[in-house]
Every structure is written in C-alpha cells, then in structure tokens.
Amino acid sequence: MNRQQGKKYIGKQVKVKTRDHGQYVGVLHKIIAPPNTPWKGLVTIVGVFEYPPLEINGEEVEPLIHAYNQEIEFSGQQLEALIEPFKLSYEASIAHALKNRWTQIQDEIDQSDRTLSRIQQELRKLKSEHLIFEDVYVYYHIVKKGRKLFIYDEKKKESLSLDGCPFEFEIKTEGQWKAALYVKGLLFETTDNEEVELSHGSVIRLNKAQFDPYRILVNELESPSLLALERGLEKLGIGHEHSVYCHNSLLIQLLDTFKKQSLEGVNFLSYANNDTQFVVQHHYEREIKDDDSPDVTFDRFEFTSDKGERVLTTYATQFSND
Structure with missing residues (x-):
C-alpha cells in the first residue's frame, strides 16, 4: 500500500x-x-x-x-x-x-498420499516394492540367557523377554520373511502352520505398527477376553475402528514380565463415532506361571457413553479368584 x-x-x-x-x-x-x-x-x-x-x-x-x-x-x-x-x-x-491451516495441511497430506501411491506403483512395476517397507521394521537378535529367551535390539541396546510377548513376528525361512507367532523355546509357528526352530543369534523382525498400544492390547487378550471386549463394543454400536486413545498399562508391565509374575491394573480406552464419545475401563489381573500350568487371567470391561449408556462384560479363567 x-x-x-x-x-x-x-x-x-x-x-x-x-x-x-x-x-x-x-x-x-x-x-x-x-x-x-x-x-x-x-x-x-x-x-x-x-x-x-x-x-x-x-x-x-x-x-x-x-x-x-x-x-x-x-x-x-x-x-x-x-x-x-x-x-x-x-x-x-x-x-x-x-482451521484454515488444518485444511491446508490436510490437502498437502492428501497430495502426498497420491504421490506416494504413484511411486509405489512404479516400484511395483520394477519389482522393488519391498524397498519402501524396510524402514517400518525393527530388527532383533534372539538371545538366550540361562533358561530365558530375549530379543535384543542392537541399535537401542534394549532387550525384551520373549516369553509371553504379544507381538506377531516375522522370521526368515527359505529366503523369505514370513509372519510367525512365538510358541516356546526357540520354536515359532508361521501363519500357514509351518513350525520353524531358530537358534541363538537368529534375526527376527517386528512391524512398527504393532507398537500401537491399542493393537498390542488387542493382540494380548485371550480369545474369550477379546470376545468380551467386542461384545460390549457391539452393544454400543461401535467397533475397533472407532478407537481414539489407549493407555495400555498392561503393556508396560508385560515388558517387565521377567521381573514380575503377578500383574494387576487398569487400562483406559476411548472410542468415538460421529455423535458419541465412549470410555472403557479395562480392569485386569494376570498371574504368570513358570511351570506348564495355565496362566491366571481376569478381565473386566466397563463401558460408559457420554449419553449415560453403561455396559459391563467380564472374562476370567477357572483359576482366577474373581
């Protein structure tokens, strides 16, 4: 002017x-x-x-x-x-x-997603699509200390007890990475039911997406406990896709299972759809057995909506005191 x-x-x-x-x-x-x-x-x-x-x-x-x-x-x-x-x-x-800045950034994200999609298509044509997924994994070595097994991250110098670990791993067999669950000892089972025995020093990997607290919690729950959670969600007309926030205190304790045999606490979960907010208190107890006896499990889910709806679902093993 x-x-x-x-x-x-x-x-x-x-x-x-x-x-x-x-x-x-x-x-x-x-x-x-x-x-x-x-x-x-x-x-x-x-x-x-x-x-x-x-x-x-x-x-x-x-x-x-x-x-x-x-x-x-x-x-x-x-x-x-x-x-x-x-x-x-x-x-x-x-x-x-x-709000205008939000819209601008969201438009940039959408444009970036379209660009990334085109790049992925080109890499697929070159049979090199695997290159873009290398950074989404964390690689570990299996380490045996006495009778216990750990997975060790050389970059962070951190170890995690393998026993009771809730993650789905990927192991290399016949030159290919395959999804597998830990069974016992050094034995893993792939999703196509192939049993593979690894050794001390073997490399396995985890997709970083599994570090999402809610995903970890869902994976940790036994089938009856997961069913109890999903039954409550269904009664309120919502599902896992409506998850907004998860404070997973059980995860924090599970990562320390080689020190603690008894776990007890509460997780706080929140969900939302277009017009309603939901809060879930997940009360849990775990007693981890050293022998072949089944672990003691207790889960209670208390659901409350901001409209006053309430639902209670529970699962406990026959060995639980509750």
Missing part, C-alpha cells in the same frame, strides 16, 4: 502481512512519514487473518507474536487493503485461521 492509499484508510481496517509470522487484521490510526524515508502506519491489532506456518515447540504450537489490542508500527509495504470487512472477534479469528 502506498502512502496516498494509506491516508484513505486511516480509522479503517487493514491487513498486516509479516514474513514468517502470519497475517493480521488491524485498525490503521496514523501515518508516520518523516521526509525522505519510507512511511509507516500505526496499527492496533484486532484479529488474525492467516495463521503462521506451524512449528511445534515441545508439545505446544508456538504462540502468535502479536496480541489483541497491541499497538505497533508497520512499514507501508506490510499493509494491504481488505477486500471485505473483518467481523470476527480476536479469539474466533484465531480458531478460523487454525
């Missing part, structure tokens, strides 16, 4: 553009134009026109640099006429600006 235009907008709303900190709406109060220098305008901030590019500082979005009712000088080059009057409050303008 030049100086003559600026004079016509004194007392009116203008758009304020900054290089890296978004765009604002303000009221132009005064033209500041000393001789032989670029002019400036004294502006009071009243709204946010465009949210700046988002950078996450810790767990929070970095705050805006200009606050409501702040009076500040801007160069004439930063000021621009508004096409339509700005009628939003300062708080509402922030919400709308964030």
Whole structure:
C-alpha cells in the first residue's frame, strides 16, 4: 500500500502481512512519514487473518507474536487493503485461521498420499516394492540367557523377554520373511502352520505398527477376553475402528514380565463415532506361571457413553479368584 492509499484508510481496517509470522487484521490510526524515508502506519491489532506456518515447540504450537489490542508500527509495504470487512472477534479469528491451516495441511497430506501411491506403483512395476517397507521394521537378535529367551535390539541396546510377548513376528525361512507367532523355546509357528526352530543369534523382525498400544492390547487378550471386549463394543454400536486413545498399562508391565509374575491394573480406552464419545475401563489381573500350568487371567470391561449408556462384560479363567 502506498502512502496516498494509506491516508484513505486511516480509522479503517487493514491487513498486516509479516514474513514468517502470519497475517493480521488491524485498525490503521496514523501515518508516520518523516521526509525522505519510507512511511509507516500505526496499527492496533484486532484479529488474525492467516495463521503462521506451524512449528511445534515441545508439545505446544508456538504462540502468535502479536496480541489483541497491541499497538505497533508497520512499514507501508506490510499493509494491504481488505477486500471485505473483518467481523470476527480476536479469539474466533484465531480458531478460523487454525482451521484454515488444518485444511491446508490436510490437502498437502492428501497430495502426498497420491504421490506416494504413484511411486509405489512404479516400484511395483520394477519389482522393488519391498524397498519402501524396510524402514517400518525393527530388527532383533534372539538371545538366550540361562533358561530365558530375549530379543535384543542392537541399535537401542534394549532387550525384551520373549516369553509371553504379544507381538506377531516375522522370521526368515527359505529366503523369505514370513509372519510367525512365538510358541516356546526357540520354536515359532508361521501363519500357514509351518513350525520353524531358530537358534541363538537368529534375526527376527517386528512391524512398527504393532507398537500401537491399542493393537498390542488387542493382540494380548485371550480369545474369550477379546470376545468380551467386542461384545460390549457391539452393544454400543461401535467397533475397533472407532478407537481414539489407549493407555495400555498392561503393556508396560508385560515388558517387565521377567521381573514380575503377578500383574494387576487398569487400562483406559476411548472410542468415538460421529455423535458419541465412549470410555472403557479395562480392569485386569494376570498371574504368570513358570511351570506348564495355565496362566491366571481376569478381565473386566466397563463401558460408559457420554449419553449415560453403561455396559459391563467380564472374562476370567477357572483359576482366577474373581
């Protein structure tokens, strides 16, 4: 905006553009134009026109640099006429600006997904599709310490007890990676019922998607317990696909099973559909046996919707005290 235009907008709303900190709406109060220098305008901030590019500082979005009712000088080059009057409050303008930024980022994600899909198709033509999946796996070595077996991550220098591990592994057999479940000792069973015995130092891998707390919880549950969970979800008209959040305290304890034989606690799950929120408290008990006796299992699921609906389902082995 030049100086003559600026004079016509004194007392009116203008758009304020900054290089890296978004765009604002303000009221132009005064033209500041000393001789032989670029002019400036004294502006009071009243709204946010465009949210700046988002950078996450810790767990929070970095705050805006200009606050409501702040009076500040801007160069004439930063000021621009508004096409339509700005009628939003300062708080509402922030919400709308964030929503617009959300839409922009979502559009970018959609475009990226389409691009990735095309790349995947080209790799498939080249019979090299496997290359794009290499980074989604974590590789472990099987380590035997006394009578116990562990899987060891050389990169992180971390080990995990193999006994009772709820993950679905992939093992290499006949030159191919195959999905397999741990049975006992060094024995694994593939999904096509092939038994494969590995050895100390053998490499196995896990798909990182299995580190999702909800997926881990579902995989850990015995079939009757899983059925109890799904029965409650079905009564409320929802399913696993409606899962929003999972605090899996059982996972934290399971990762330490070589130290603890008895586990007890509560997991907190939340679900949502288009119009209802659901919370599930999963009370659990586990007693891990060293011999061939079955482990003791107790699971109780307490479902509550934000409309006041309540459902209770339970599963316990015959060995449980409950």
